[in-house]
Amino acid sequence: MNKRDILLDVNGLNIQIHTNHGQVSTVRDVSFQIMAGKVLGIVGESGCGKSLTCLAILQLLQKHAIMQGSIRLQGRELTGMTSKQMRNLRGKDMCLIMQNPMNAFNPVLSIEKQFVETIRTHTAMSKIQAKNVALECLKEMNLPDPEKVLERYPFELSGGMLQRVMIALSIAMRPALLIADEPTTALDNVNRRTVVEAFRKIKKEGETAILLVSHDLEVINELADEVAVMKQGEIVEIAPATQLFTNPKHEYTKLLLDARMVAESRIG
């Protein structure tokens, strides 16, 4: 493995969350790497620490959370960076697609304003150029009448539409790292396919690596080069996707895959 190709290097990540019952250890000694342009899938039971791991990478954990370990993006240590340094990285070098798209948008600004401003903050594009990029990306995400979508405010769009707008915006930024936390959960089958195809396209272009968190093993199977399995705050297995799906080593991975087979046999 060439060290220069390592885009994200997470080493010994520990997260403790402050709760009413005191500090709770939620992520323990998590380490993984993502190579430039590759897709790492993270799977695991609800509450095992997947989202907190994503938030830690973006340095967006709640104020009282305690984080230890090292997170390097393109060789730069992110822990200890100032808020301003992180703001410059987020949106340009790293984008987040989160579970609840409503949280990603400012409710009092139109989609156009938010889309165009985000693009212009990180590029030298004019307003017209940024708007054209926005229209192109919305079209790619199968949003009907993109001009109208740009005029809307977040609350005027359905959750599924807003999710696709958020994905369109992340794609427009062509970040080095896209962190997608359950990007397809809120979507129907047709739109889920649109998102998978959009990710597949990004992957083919090879400029953007994706950290893909999903309960949907089909989506992980289709897109991931490597898969990490988390259980109770720890990574219990990490392996190339083909190996993990055909020859899982850990008992918990076997359980997850068995559960999928039971579901499939019920459907088909």
Ligand SMILES: Nc1ncnc2c1ncn2[C@@H]1O[C@H](COP(=O)(O)OP(=O)(O)OP(=O)(O)O)[C@@H](O)[C@H]1O
């Ligand atoms: N703000 C918070 N306050 C208290 N506990 C929290 C907070 N955020 C997360 N946790 C706890 O940390 C643990 C990990 O949560 P996390 O959201 O990372 O799980 P997850 O694997 O992403 O789950 P899901 O698949 O359901 O989204 C859980 O036990 C959760 O209850």
